[in-house]
Amino acid sequence: RAISFSNNSCYLPPLRCPAVAHFEPHDGSPECYLIHGGRTPNNELSSSLYMLSIDSRGCNRKVTFRCLEKELVGDVPSARYGHTLSVIHSRGKTACVLFGGRSYMPPSERTTENWNSVVDCPPQVFLIDLEFGCSSAHTLPELTDGQSFHVALAREDCVYFLGGHILSSDCRPPRLIRLRVELLLGSPVITCTVLQEGLSITSAITTPVGYHEYIVFGGYQSETQKRMECTYIGLDDVGVHMEPREPPQWTSEISHSRTWFGGSLGKGNAMIAVPSEGNPTPPDAYHFYQVSFQKEQDGEAPTQGCSQESTDFEDSAPLEDSEELYFGREPHELEFSSDGEGDTYNEEDEEDESQTGYW
Structure with missing residues (x-):
């Protein structure tokens, strides 16, 4: 269904591979998602930081969003995609x-042959103060190479x-x-430790199963x-x-699919999609699945399952590299209903075009 935005929202362009962070309610601040960078449909790179939150909830599961662009000052991160954004408390x-x-090659290094080539961004760490919009860049000797499409987990x-x-x-x-990161008065202090005990993985999906406990899969x-x-x-x-x-x-x-993608639905649930195959192959058609993980309880073995939810998305836009954002709702509230149950007409749900707009 179409998503409506409040009349004080800015335009949120379609973005591929942006950095997304979930900002939980904290010290009076509402729940929101922070979205930075990404690749636009015409292959331009964004350097904007957006704050996406719920403006109001209506009947029939209709939600109005508010999107605001946060202006940054100081050492502003360059336009990029495939990076991560995390929220820390100190x-x-x-x-x-x-x-x-990653970003495009600097203009001074471009030639006719590599005009559209991309390179890893320098291995700098940026700290962003959301209250004042101040950004600072930090170079650490332990970080010698840029990287992209990694997983970032914060505690x-x-x-x-x-x-x-x-x-x-x-x-x-x-x-x-x-x-x-220690947010001291004056200048922050950042210490970095590189451990050789990780995973060789890119573009993975992470879903929480407990307090600072996650299942990482896909990619x-x-x-x-x-x-x-x-x-x-x-x-x-x-x-x-880490345990397998x-x-x-x-x-x-x-x-058997060559590619897959998806995102977390919260509380041990995730959605994944794989391209549909056929002869001829239908354009922009996908199989969607919900994957559920449950945390181990009192010595019991953890359980997991994968169920196909729906494939009837012929009228949807191309979805690869899209982001799934979960706003404090139970996973069953997000299920696609094919029989229209609970979708009866309600006059109060009619949009006032002076208050909201469709994007």
Whole structure:
């Protein structure tokens, strides 16, 4: 169904591979999603930071969003895609950590042959103060290579970067990077530790199954090979703990597809999509699946499942590299209803075009 935005919203362009962070309600601040960068449909790169929140909820599951662009000052991150954005808390303060990504080759280095070539962004860490919009860049000696399409998990004042692809050497090093950020008065202090105990993975899906506990699955372990395994990751005061988990019973469509993508639905649930195949192959048609993971309870084995939800999305726009944003709702509230149950007409749901607009 169409999404409506409040009349004080800015335009949110379609973006591929932006950095997305979930900002939970904190010290009176409402729940929102932070969206930075990404690739536009005409292959331009964005350097904007958007804040997407719920403006109001209506009947029949209709939701009105508000999107605001946050202006940054200082060391503003360049336009990029394939990077990560994380929210950290330190000494009663909150900040965002931006790292990685790719951008176009600098104009001074472009030639006719490599005009549209992309390179890894310099391995700088950006700290963004959301309250004042101040951004600062930090160069750390431990970070010698740029990287992209990695996983970022945050707990309190620490961010863990897992996997990723280094374009200059065309490798996926199985390393784990830990950043600790202390938001002191004056200048922040950042310490970096590089561990060789990570995963060789890119473009993975992460879904929470508990308090700072996650299941990481999907993505790719090489240019031509999907990663079919699942990994449990827990963050605590000691550090990070990783354990392999039994994957769901993947369907044949998932097992044989060359590509897949998706996102978290919260509380151990995720949605994945694979391109539909046929003769002829239908354009922009996908098989959608909901994957569910449950945390291990009192010695019981954790459970997981993969069920096909719907394939009837012929009228939808191309979805590859799209982002799934979950706003504090139960997963069953997001299910697609094909029989129209609960979708009866309600006059109060009619949009006042002076208040909202469709994008």
